[in-house]
Amino acid sequence: MNRPRFSQIITVLVLLFLHAPLVVLMVNSFNASRFGGEWEGFTLKWYEKLWEADEVWESMQITLKVAATSTLAAMLLGTLAALALHRCRSWLQTIHLTLITLPLALPDILMGMSLLAMFVALGIETGMLTLWIAHTTFCLSYVTMVVLARLQDFDFTLLDAARDLGATRWQAARRVLLPLLLPGILAGGLLAFTLSIDDYVITFFVSGPGTTTLPLRVASMMKTSRSLPMINALSTLMIASTFLLVSMSFRLQSRNRRA
Amino acid sequence: MLTAPSLGWLILFFALPGLLTLTLAFHLTDLRGGVMQGWTLETVKSLADPLYLPLVWRTLWISAATTVFCVLLALPMSWYLAGLAPRWRNGLLLLIILPFLTNFLIRIFAWRSLLHPEGPVKQMLLWLHLVTEDTLLLNNSSAVLLVMIYTQLPFAILPLYAAAEKFDFSLIDAARDLGAGRWQAFRRIFLPGVRQGIVSASIIVFVCSLGQYVIPQFIGGTGDEMIGNKIVQRAFTDRNLPLACALAGALMLAVFSVGLVLTGLSRLFHPSRFRKRSYQA
Numbered sequence: 001m002n003r004p005r006f007s008q009i010i011t012v013l014v015l016l017f018l019h020a021p022l023v024v025l026m027v028n029s030f031n032a033s034r035f036g037g038e039w040e041g042f043t044l045k046w047y048e049k050l051w052e053a054d055e056v057w058e059s060m061q062i063t064l065k066v067a068a069t070s071t072l073a074a075m076l077l078g079t080l081a082a083l084a085l086h087r088c089r090s091w092l093q094t095i096h097l098t099l100i101t102l103p104l105a106l107p108d109i110l111m112g113m114s115l116l117a118m119f120v121a122l123g124i125e126t127g128m129l130t131l132w133i134a135h136t137t138f139c140l141s142y143v144t145m146v147v148l149a150r151l152q153d154f155d156f157t158l159l160d161a162a163r164d165l166g167a168t169r170w171q172a173a174r175r176v177l178l179p180l181l182l183p184g185i186l187a188g189g190l191l192a193f194t195l196s197i198d199d200y201v202i203t204f205f206v207s208g209p210g211t212t213t214l215p216l217r218v219a220s221m222m223k224t225s226r227s228l229p230m231i232n233a234l235s236t237l238m239i240a241s242t243f244l245l246v247s248m249s250f251r252l253q254s255r256n257r258r259a
Numbered sequence: 260m261l262t263a264p265s266l267g268w269l270i271l272f273f274a275l276p277g278l279l280t281l282t283l284a285f286h287l288t289d290l291r292g293g294v295m296q297g298w299t300l301e302t303v304k305s306l307a308d309p310l311y312l313p314l315v316w317r318t319l320w321i322s323a324a325t326t327v328f329c330v331l332l333a334l335p336m337s338w339y340l341a342g343l344a345p346r347w348r349n350g351l352l353l354l355i356i357l358p359f360l361t362n363f364l365i366r367i368f369a370w371r372s373l374l375h376p377e378g379p380v381k382q383m384l385l386w387l388h389l390v391t392e393d394t395l396l397l398n399n400s401s402a403v404l405l406v407m408i409y410t411q412l413p414f415a416i417l418p419l420y421a422a423a424e425k426f427d428f429s430l431i432d433a434a435r436d437l438g439a440g441r442w443q444a445f446r447r448i449f450l451p452g453v454r455q456g457i458v459s460a461s462i463i464v465f466v467c468s469l470g471q472y473v474i475p476q477f478i479g480g481t482g483d484e485m486i487g488n489k490i491v492q493r494a495f496t497d498r499n500l501p502l503a504c505a506l507a508g509a510l511m512l513a514v515f516s517v518g519l520v521l522t523g524l525s526r527l528f529h530p531s532r533f534r535k536r537s538y539q540a
Contacts, residue, residue, distance in 0.1 A: 007335035011351070014332055018358045018412065021369035024379060028372065038382065081265035088262070096262055099269040105463065106514060107470020109487050113494065113507040114276035117283050120500055121294065137272045140265060198362045201473060205494070218364050222477065228372070235365040246360055250353065 070135035078143025112205030126208035139192035150184030284505035322468035329415035341423035398480035422456025
């Protein structure tokens, strides 16, 4: 069937549009020129400078801590939520599903602002705890969606079979359901981890002194021109790690589908 | 029993803060940046300040323009992607999603260095004699719009692709056999077929754009602020939490009404209505 070439051209142009800025950025991280207008030779000096910037690595630690703890919490809550949504149909689940999907659709600024309002009203100091709560909240929705999609092809008669063979409910869940769902849960977790590391808007509202995550650090570095080439280097490292996480997540999901 | 943990969490940390934001709007701030006791309409009334009018207008037109451009670009892409072999299709989808999973700030930073007065785009345009030495590519509303489109495009492509994937392309063959031109088949068969995708793509892009503040802050100039920037200013610079909440509450209501109106419109313009009208004509 022949397709209009017009759509093909648009697709190629849009893909170029999406990737060109990132490619230029990565190339410029090796460029001796400060502004990257022209190529002034290959250098690793921006990476060396980045290596010596202690505050960046401090932020990295905070980011990873927040991402790891909130991903774990979101994996637990999200898996339970997906099971509940898949098994039961009631008005309660309708509310539940609405509350799960709304954070995906609402602009981040609203979630950030309302969480800040609540923390201030309750007199809770913003810091690690508030960051963890906020990140768990938005990660929860993503994990639920991924696990829910996975549950769609899960054969629940396997659980009945386990029960018939004498397994208790708990045993059936742990020995049959969990291993089969695990790739989906991990894929959701990886997505949540990526999103948590990347989040700027919500983090901006609920972080406190001493909890400057990597995106917040990048934002403050953007204000001083001296550190601009360092951001190129840092970005390149971050893009590389994101690609790694995403390809892991994709592999998990596709292996899952084949099984 | 399974529902309890996640539902409890979401009520506590999503629904309640949202409602609290709406109620805080009916309070006044004290001098230390706290919230005063007692209910008042003062804060909500202060939203009528003419100062906000240009901001609202700018927020609306930038969001609308972003939506239109994103949907216009995503339509031919979804048509093309849906017609590809699955192998190619998944690869291209991954290529579309990858930049979108890259850190949001990094993408903004990338554009900032591209459009920088000494950056590559300026140098190239100078070389092509399209701009002069003192043209500013950064800190204006076109730059904001460009980067908004850049960050929102995947949100338009994915729902439209999902709709196009379900679309039965043999209908296009049928239309062509019956003598329709390519453009006619696209407009009369494909567009109504992916109507639901167009609606979801528009809602997602428009709503996300409404709440945007980081792009105007880093890409735009002082005259490119949107409602989101004012929320941040009120909350952090002025430390006037009730006023920030009132603005956020207004944005929340706007977001919900946009969602409801667009869903309603899509029901109103159901394809069956179109067909009836064209028969009469």
